[in-house]
Amino acid sequence: MPPFSLRQHRPLAFFIAARGAATLAYQMAGVAVGWQIYGLTHRALDLGLVGLVQFIPSLLLTLYVGHLADRHDRRRIVSFALLAEAAALAGLAATTLLHGGSRETILLFVLAIGIGRAFEYSTMLALVPSLAEPEILPQAIAASSGVKQAATIVGPVLGGFLYLAGPAAVYGTSFILFLFAAVTILCIRIRRIPPAREPISIKTVFAGIGFIRSRPVLLGAVSLDLFAVLLGGATALLPIYARDILLTGPEGLGLLRGAPAVGALAASLYLARNPLRQRVGRVMFAAVALFGAMTVVFALSRSILLSFAALAILGWADMISIVIRASLIQLETPDEMRGRVSAVNAIFVSSSNELGEFESGLTAAWFGAVPAALIGGIGTLVVVLIWMRLFPELLKRERLQGDG
Template sequence: MSSSPREAGSLLRHRAFVQFWFAKNASSFGFQMMSVAVGWQVYEITHRALDLGLIGLVQFVPSVLLALPAGHVADQFDRRRIVAACQAVEWIAIALLAVFSLSGHLTETGILALVFVVGVAKSFEFPALQSMLPALVPIEVLPRAMAANAAAGQAAMIAGPALGGLLYVAGPGSVYGVSAVLYLVALVLISRLAYDHQPPRREPATLKTLFAGIHFIRNRPAVFGVISLDLFAVLLGGVTALLPIFAKDILHTGPWGLGVLRAAPAVGALLMSVWLSRRSLERRVGPIMFASVAGFGVATLVFAISNVLWLSVVALFALGAFDMVSMVIRGALVQLETPDDMRGRVSAVNAIFINTSNQLGEFESGLLAAAVGAVNAALVGGIGTLVVVGLWMWWFPSLRRRQALVSEPEPIEGASDTI
């Protein structure tokens, strides 16, 4: 029996998503392996903690400075070709890390320069890659597809560094070599992906077009609400930077305990993302999103008052699981509320919010812990997250009442539930 055109189209979309998923998984594993090798190798060369900070800096700076131009490019050109070009640049940079490491000619400056190249390429890759997903799956299964993507990312974060650490026994060149192979696999899969994107008539890059994503977000209550909720919840509620203090001074455990604490949120997020990839979020998505962020805050409070390792691990596990639920809903809402010709620029602005909240969140946690102590800092973070949830439910009633991910378009001007 032959399938209908609609069924055939759905099948092709499914195949395209599977190919996309494997490509993203391969590059994620490669990047995580490269990251652990870069950190270890730089410290072996210099024995200076400051240089480890420079690794993050040379990646963070381009991710913020180039975000808006990258979003403009993603909306003006073929996104598949942008991703393929960026991954080709990343593959070349990682291959050079492998070649120079194996030849013994790699210096700290060379490592930082090549990592900076990877950071620049990733700045342009991110908005284009994020904007591709809605065209690869039917709208009704987009949240499940995003959860499957998130599961791959969490798996890479857990297993990638471990695999990179094992391979490092044979030298950094071996880690970079395997990472380069994984990037090559991702590049081939993306290049052969069946993806139909017809970019609109190209516009010159002006201040208006570059800042169009910010203007769009500010005038869409649903999009502005979920992105700002993520920013302030992560900014206030993050405790990752404080884990060494809790492990040593409060839970009285060693490096192995710190490793378990660091892994717990990722494991919780991974298991929840696998569950969400098999379930559809079809009703009460707004209340579920706010409840998940509130759960994140409560888990932070439990972690703050715990003085036994098992309870702290359970709290961090729950924290990661709650965060994954809200992340999938927020991500799907942003994608579905944004027209295709704006998805690149909106994803770029979202990337700035994500990077800022993660980086400033760690800084805020450390600064507050230095002033009032680690336990009080975590308590303030958990309470602050709950306050943010309450305020956002009040300021964005349409989000609080949101039942389905797909809704009627909101008016651009004169919205009643903006701050």
């Protein structure tokens, strides 16, 4: 396998810089939105609504976005999406300064951010294989994920401390970072054969679903992540844990939100230099099981140090699963289908993340934060056991590329 260095792959370096800036902005804004809206209402359900209003655009738009990504310049789609998210952050900053913010206003702008992310996320995933040769793609994905996770560490911490100057300071800084990311994406120069402009139809829009359904390994990988993270998404409850259980402030919330990224960054740095070469299916199942177990530990913890450690290990396990799933999808998908297949994957990811936040908020409203997190962790472990029986092809998968 050839040595991997970003200095030898300038377009990939530009892409990673843009992704890092956008992730930093998104994570900072997430801390501010969560703390602000919970401070206004003190309702767990409203934290769940933050996830729900981001999920709805993904559900409605992502398949169409995947079709666009296979027909048009992916860089421009990503850049315009980032500009839309920047505009939403500017609106949040302005309304917070002028009126102090309200639940309805915050959710409206979060919905706008969700629309931008529906266009950004899957198109950005489809862009990666155009920037790296197949032989180094798993390492490129790990390197990109590493920078993303570093931003996920810094973003919540920085957002938490900036919040001491008010939520508008967080939103304004995020606005600038989104602008930087949009411009940087446009600076990427790649050579790509223009795709065939097949007419849009129901068949072409849903082609990505058919592609994944025809490959049990891919279907098992993306659905495992969907149901595991959907159930184990305790991060939506962090404002409740920080304020009411661990008795800390916004800076403590920032540290907790960044904890999963600490583990994820460690895993991605390791995988960038030591790519997985065997038993990738078993490794993926083990990683998701560890994710569920650490969710249980976090649910029962009353110490901020133990909670941080549990979330960090959770993030480490999640990154192992992410790199395996992303590598399988990109290596087994032809370029003319990558937009639509990445769109399906994006729906699964947003379902597990944003819809998982809504599920956690709703369950917490019914049973309380601790039972909600505990149920989610146990549910993840049950999903792992069921999926091992449903998808033996994934369990037996040995290598990322060229294996059955």
